Amino acid sequence: MIEAQNLSKAYKINRKKAGLKGAIGNLFHAEWAEKVAVDRLSFHMREGKALACIGENGAGKSTLIKMMIGILTPTSGKIRVFGQDPRRGGREYLRRIGVIFGQKSNLWTDIPVIESYHAVKTLYKLDGEMFRRNYDRVVELLDLEELLPVPARKLSLGQRMRADIGMVFLHSPELLFLDEPTIGLDINVKHTIRTFLRQMNQETGTGIFLTSHDLDDIDEICDDAIVISGGKLIYDGTLDRMKHRFVQDKMIQVTGKQERDLQDLLPSARISREGRVTRIVYPIQEYSSAEVLAAVSGCFAIEDITIQEPDIDEVVSRIFGGEGRA
Amino acid sequence: MRTFWKLTEISMQSHLYYRTSFIINIISPAILLAGQYLLWSALYAQQAGSAIGGMERREMFSYILIAFAMNNLLGWAGENTLSREIKSGTIVARCIRPVSFLTQYMAQMTGALLLQGMRNLVLVIVGFACFPEYMKIPEGGAVLTFLPCFLLSVILRLMMIDVFSLLCFFTTGYLGISWTRRALFEFFSGAVIPVVLFPEWLKRIAGCTPFPYMLQAPAAVLLGQEMGIGLPHVFLLQIFWILFFLALHGMTYGLVRRNMTVAGG
Numbered sequence: 266m267i268e269a270q271n272l273s274k275a276y277k278i279n280r281k282k283a284g285l286k287g288a289i290g291n292l293f294h295a296e297w298a299e300k301v302a303v304d305r306l307s308f309h310m311r312e313g314k315a316l317a318c319i320g321e322n323g324a325g326k327s328t329l330i331k332m333m334i335g336i337l338t339p340t341s342g343k344i345r346v347f348g349q350d351p352r353r354g355g356r357e358y359l360r361r362i363g364v365i366f367g368q369k370s371n372l373w374t375d376i377p378v379i380e381s382y383h384a385v386k387t388l389y390k391l392d393g394e395m396f397r398r399n400y401d402r403v404v405e406l407l408d409l410e411e412l413l414p415v416p417a418r419k420l421s422l423g424q425r426m427r428a429d430i431g432m433v434f435l436h437s438p439e440l441l442f443l444d445e446p447t448i449g450l451d452i453n454v455k456h457t458i459r460t461f462l463r464q465m466n467q468e469t470g471t472g473i474f475l476t477s478h479d480l481d482d483i484d485e486i487c488d489d490a491i492v493i494s495g496g497k498l499i500y501d502g503t504l505d506r507m508k509h510r511f512v513q514d515k516m517i518q519v520t521g522k523q524e525r526d527l528q529d530l531l532p533s534a535r536i537s538r539e540g541r542v543t544r545i546v547y548p549i550q551e552y553s554s555a556e557v558l559a560a561v562s563g564c565f566a567i568e569d570i571t572i573q574e575p576d577i578d579e580v581v582s583r584i585f586g587g588e589g590r591a
Numbered sequence: 592m593r594t595f596w597k598l599t600e601i602s603m604q605s606h607l608y609y610r611t612s613f614i615i616n617i618i619s620p621a622i623l624l625a626g627q628y629l630l631w632s633a634l635y636a637q638q639a640g641s642a643i644g645g646m647e648r649r650e651m652f653s654y655i656l657i658a659f660a661m662n663n664l665l666g667w668a669g670e671n672t673l674s675r676e677i678k679s680g681t682i683v684a685r686c687i688r689p690v691s692f693l694t695q696y697m698a699q700m701t702g703a704l705l706l707q708g709m710r711n712l713v714l715v716i717v718g719f720a721c722f723p724e725y726m727k728i729p730e731g732g733a734v735l736t737f738l739p740c741f742l743l744s745v746i747l748r749l750m751m752i753d754v755f756s757l758l759c760f761f762t763t764g765y766l767g768i769s770w771t772r773r774a775l776f777e778f779f780s781g782a783v784i785p786v787v788l789f790p791e792w793l794k795r796i797a798g799c800t801p802f803p804y805m806l807q808a809p810a811a812v813l814l815g816q817e818m819g820i821g822l823p824h825v826f827l828l829q830i831f832w833i834l835f836f837l838a839l840h841g842m843t844y845g846l847v848r849r850n851m852t853v854a855g856g
Binding site: 331334336337338352356357359360362364366368369370371373374375376380384387388389390416 | 598609681688691848
């Protein structure tokens with residue numbers, strides 16, 4: 266579905282000098298510098314998958330999306346979506362994709378949302394039945410009924426994003442590019458949007474390429490991830506593998522009476538106790554989960570036990586904290 | 592065509608959304624027009640009623656009214672709208688719609704133009720109806736010839752504004768570009784001073800530009816004035832300049848696509 270090979274994008278940036286003197290000087294002499302936003306990136310995304318793109322601010326995520334939708338020209342390298350160059354795909358390509366930029370709306374701001382939706386029907390040349398089916402579905406799943414007669418200008422951020430996401434599904438895109446779709450939204454709206462996107466991905470097979478700083482978005486919507494830093498690819502694989510690659514510890518939480526000392530059996534583990542609940546944080550390099558479980562079951566009269574998987578926030582913090590870099 | 596009209600309809604709805612602004616736009620042109628009337632009245636008073644540049648007082652007042660109505664059809668909206676979208680990065684929405692950039696832009700401008708056109712039409716009709724003794728009333732035959740000439744002049748002007756607007760991709764700001772375009776248009780098209788009043792050498796220069804075919808030519812056709820060239824020639828020149836700007840649009844948009852940057856993440 267998406268194939269990038271040694272993809273690079275460099276921008277020419279006008280370096281403005283500081284202060285009034287500098288501003289006047291800039292009128293006569295402009296200084297240009299090159300900034301590499303995406304640096305020889307190679308990855309692929311299979312049909313119907315949900316792929317997350319993780320990176321710090323300025324890592325090149327949005328530039329990557331803009332190249333994939335065909336509005337930016339790569340400086341070098343190749344990008345193919347549906348087997349073709351997005352820049353040469355023209356209107357036919359645009360009919361097959363959907364794009365959401367969290368900070369920019371695709372709705373026409375001064376007309377009611379429902380009219381933007383009807384405009385999509387005309388612009389994408391949708392047949393009545395298909396439009397009606399998609400329309401009913403997004404209105405129901407995203408709870409849009411009350412927003413339809415309101416001009417987009419008057420919607421709150423969360424309402425506008427729901428309306429935007431509803432609109433992007435009206436033409437049944439095969440592939441969706443989402444650039445921080447939940448930025449600035451409250452927890453309820455985030456939940457609605459994540460659930461909807463996951464459902465559409467699983468039920469209709471719509472591919473999703475998602476960038477987000479909200480790692481819960483990524484965890485709930487995507488199976489695979491690429492991580493970029495400074496424009497370079499530093500990870501490409503499943504989210505699960507990423508968690509295990511960058512996290513050294515796991516935690517087991519046991520509720521129940523302790524009958525023997527556990528520290529003797531797991532000397533490298535960090536054990537803390539609060540009432541009847543004991544937390545055991547153990548290095549996965551030294552102990553397997555089976556070993557830890559065996560030790561725990563020998564030391565506790567277990568009433569309840571949970572193994573906590575590595576948290577994606579922790580993973581990303583480790584990656585960008587330097588541990589993930591090659 | 593359905594796509595074009597849908598986008599035109601949206602553009603009209605967007606303009607009508609701002610009711611106060613819409614109403615002010617009805618009143619303010621009348622004030623500007625009154626200013627022009629007073630200026631030319633003073634000039635004719637100094638001439639003791641004789642013609643200026645071969646134009647009688649009644650003909651001049653008709654010209655002012657018609658030229659004003661045509662000039663006023665398209666204001667700052669062209670460059671301003673696009674530059675705002677470029678600065679905020681919302682231009683992306685335009686780029687991802689499966690409709691050509693030119694169609695979207697022309698439809699949007701047509702929406703603005705149709706609304707302004709309706710207001711101006713009222714102004715012209717009221718002008719001719721209320722002050723027939725001060726005006727040269729166009730003849731029926733002239734009106735029929737005027738209509739295709741006017742239509743071509745509007746398309747030509749829209750194409751020119753489109754090309755100037757595309758330059759906003761390189762400058763980001765719109766004021767410099769818009770001022771330049773307006774200054775060139777208003778001077779050479781005869782919007783402020785009829786081209787017949789220009790000295791001969793300046794008239795020749797103006798004739799080599801597309802601007803007189805956007806305003807002076809249709810106004811002259813309506814008032815039955817001598818243009819120096821035949822009507823078929825005028826039509827051909829209008830079509831030539833439309834094709835010229837169409838080619839320029841293609842080249843400029845190609846450059847824009849190759850060098851485009853989009854503001855913000």
